[in-house]
Amino acid sequence: MKNGKCPMCNSTKIYTNSNAIFTETSDSANPYDVSVYDSENEVTIYLAPYICVNCGFTASFADDMNIVKGLPDTDGWEQVK
């Protein structure tokens, strides 16, 4: 998806908007930014939406990979096996 190709329909019409804001509504389970607390501080992972305008498939990616790369050293995160 981040490489500009939809994994569902193979379209290259992928769009993102760094100003997009995820909102939580009462009738859906939209994703929104993730806040993580470890023993010393709060880490917020901002999510960026990637949407295929051909089929509508949507994916979210963390905006800041430097934060993501530090997650294994943050309390509470376990590798999925």
Ligand SMILES: [Zn+2]
């Ligand atoms: Zn698609």
